[in-house]
Amino acid sequence: MHLLAERLTEWLREQAAERGARGYVVGLSGGIDSAVTAVLCKRACPDSVLGVIMPCYSNPQDAEDARLVARTFDIPFKEIVLDGPYALLVRLLTGEDCNVEKKDLSIINIKPRLRMITLYFYASRLQYLVAGTGNRSELTVGYFTKYGDGGVDLLPIGNLVKRQVYELAEYLGIPRRIIEKPPSAGLWVGQNDEAEMGITYQELDEFILTGKADDRVREVVKCLAAKNAHKKQMPALPPF
Numbered sequence: 001m002h003l004l005a006e007r008l009t010e011w012l013r014e015q016a017a018e019r020g021a022r023g024y025v026v027g028l029s030g031g032i033d034s035a036v037t038a039v040l041c042k043r044a045c046p047d048s049v050l051g052v053i054m055p056c057y058s059n060p061q062d063a064e065d066a067r068l069v070a071r072t073f074d075i076p077f078k079e080i081v082l083d084g085p086y087a088l089l090v091r092l093l094t095g096e097d098c099n100v101e102k103k104d105l106s107i108i109n110i111k112p113r114l115r116m117i118t119l120y121f122y123a124s125r126l127q128y129l130v131a132g133t134g135n136r137s138e139l140t141v142g143y144f145t146k147y148g149d150g151g152v153d154l155l156p157i158g159n160l161v162k163r164q165v166y167e168l169a170e171y172l173g174i175p176r177r178i179i180e181k182p183p184s185a186g187l188w189v190g191q192n193d194e195a196e197m198g199i200t201y202q203e204l205d206e207f208i209l210t211g212k213a214d215d216r217v218r219e220v221v222k223c224l225a226a227k228n229a230h231k232k233q234m235p236a237l238p239p240f
């Protein structure tokens with residue numbers, strides 16, 4: 001893990017230099033992926049990293065956990081509450097008041113997209129890059145919102161399956177409370193990644209790393225990967 005952390009840190013330093021950026025901006029959700037990503041960015045660019053905490057009808061505990069990460073690792077941060085812009089857009093687009101209980105993805109996906117807009121504001125202001133937090137497990141099945149949390153400049157932990165993210169988190173000293181909470185995109189009350197995907201990260205990681213899985217897991221991964229393949233491609237162009 002020591003070597004992996006060093007190599008990722010060095011890679012982040014090189015990427016910033018190659019792309020003419022001064023540092024990194026990271027959305028801090030209070031979850032493990034953004035905590036690990038932000039700490040790697042802090043190691044790479046100690047004086048030029050910004051965490052942005054962006055609650056959007058979110059559980060207040062998540063912002064509390066995000067603050068804990070920022071304070072523990074001395075990462076400067078901003079808090080931008082997106083409840084107002086979200087409610088405004090929902091009202092404008094649907095003519096209805098936003099209902100935080102409703103699991104309508106055409107509406108709910110506005111949340112990660114508003115976060116993307118916010119992160120790019122800071123990136124542009126500060127000459128930073130937006131460091132995404134997607135990991136290999138999520139990327140394999142396309143478990144992210146297109147141009148939402150998927151709208152980023154680079155993916156420092158994108159080659160690590162969730163299990164490896166946990167190992168790296170232990171090594172980096174991410175607070176226990178964050179390591180132990182169930183993975184959730186937090187888009188609606190009680191959302192749980194594994195329940196939504198229909199497989200556990202353990203099953204998914206095992207399949208990615210060894211090719212071993214029962215028929216049900218194989219089928220779920222195959223379906224999700226096929227359904228979401230477009231999210232990892234450039235927009236289609238006419239062939240003429």
Ligand SMILES: Nc1ncnc2c1ncn2[C@@H]1O[C@H](COP(=O)(O)OP(=O)(O)OC[C@H]2O[C@@H]([n+]3cccc(C(=O)O)c3)[C@H](O)[C@@H]2O)[C@@H](O)[C@H]1O
Pocket residue numbers: 105109112138142143144145146147148149184185187193196227230
């Ligand atoms: N074949 C195709 N070729 C090209 N484009 C295609 C397409 N099929 C759909 N599309 C386009 O893609 C859109 C659907 O994709 P998208 O808008 O992303 O929507 P969708 O995949 O339905 O929703 C995002 C999923 O990611 C999950 N999520 C969100 C945020 C964070 C995390 C996390 O793990 O942190 C996870 C969320 O819970 C949800 O299950 C369609 O509305 C359409 O515009």
Ligand SMILES: Nc1ncnc2c1ncn2[C@@H]1O[C@H](COP(=O)(O)OP(=O)(O)OP(=O)(O)O)[C@@H](O)[C@H]1O
Pocket residue numbers: 026027028029030031032033034035052053054055056058062112115133134138149183184185186187
């Ligand atoms: N409230 C929030 N404030 C700031 N950034 C957020 C917030 N919610 C989500 N994000 C950003 O979007 C990314 C995808 O988030 P999400 O919380 O949906 O699930 P995740 O992939 O399990 O990541 P994490 O383990 O970091 O929570 C986060 O890692 C973070 O960068």
